[in-house]
Amino acid sequence: MRVRAFSTGRVRPKHGTRGVRRYLPGGWSDETLPVNVFLIEHPAGLCLFDTGERAEAARRGYFPWWHPYFRLARFEAGEADEAAPQLRALGLDPQDVRWVVLSHLHTDHVGGLKGFAHADVVVHAPEWNRARGLGGRIRGYLPQRWPRGVSPRPVELDGPGVGPFACSHDLVADRSLLLVPLPGHTPDHVGLLVGAERPTHLLAGDAFEDTAELERTAPAVAAFCRERGVAVLTTHGLGPDGRV
Ligand SMILES: [Zn+2]
Known part of the structure; x- marks a missing residue:
């Protein structure tokens, strides 16, 4: 299965990662990071992993001013950087995307x-529950920006494990696309293992x-990917050549 990566704009972090000074105006890094999304060309349909940022996020007033989380990073994106226009630029029809994970x-x-x-x-059901309502806003989610007419399907990771992962959710019922737990960044964050019995990408x-x-944080996952030759791709860093 082919996996394509593209970036939906850039994010510019603050210099340094500690101390209260980073909350003051200015001090933006000279470097920007990609905001990657991934498209899997599965025989049963296209699967998009994450949808990236939207252009409105680069405008003043999009993020709540009171929340420290949004004072540490600035998005730089235009309309053409959004996921749907980027698919069109690749010659693909966004309507052909069957799943978004x-x-x-x-x-x-x-x-x-x-x-x-x-x-x-x-979406992983407990992540959906954490992100909703006032509690979600306080935790740094933006449920008020969730687009109208989009209703997610919450799922549990109640399928059998694979490699270092204790459980999974089998998206296509043939174990070719498995949602697997990768907690830490949020408690219920998931990854997608592509080509499960002979995995090619995480x-x-x-x-x-x-x-x-x-x-450092997931040595068993690192060893599994290294031994099986699984490419690890991440949102703000590891790109298509990012083998462990
Ligand atoms: Zn995040």
Whole structure:
């Protein structure tokens, strides 16, 4: 199965990652990071893993001013950077996306959802519950920006495990696309293991930024990917050549 990666704009973090100074105005990094999404060309249909950010997120007033989370990163994106226009630029019809799998529900993973209201939008049930309502807003989600007409299908990871993963959700019922737990960044964050019996890719979302963090935080997953030759791809770092 072919897996394509493309970035829905860039995110510019603050210099440094600690201390209260980072909440003051200015101090933006010279470097920007991609906001990657991944498209799997499965024989049964196209599957999009995460939907990236939307152009409106680059405008003033999109994020609640009171929330510290949104003062640490700035999105830089135009309309053409959104997931649906990017698919069209690749010669694909967004209407042909059959499934959207969301690693978790932070804004830079769900911002492009409005272009995929027709799809089967799959989310881990406890992540969906954490992200909703006032509690979700306080935790740094933006449920108020969830697009109208898009209703996700919450699923449980109640299928059998694979490799270092204790459980899974089998998206296509042939174990070719498995949602697997990759907790940490959020408690119920998931990854997608592509080609399960002979896996080729682990789409890891925000579970880790680079291979060093993967080795440190999930050594069993790192060893599995290394031994089986599984490419690990992440939202803000590891690209198509990102083998562990
Ligand atoms: Zn996140």
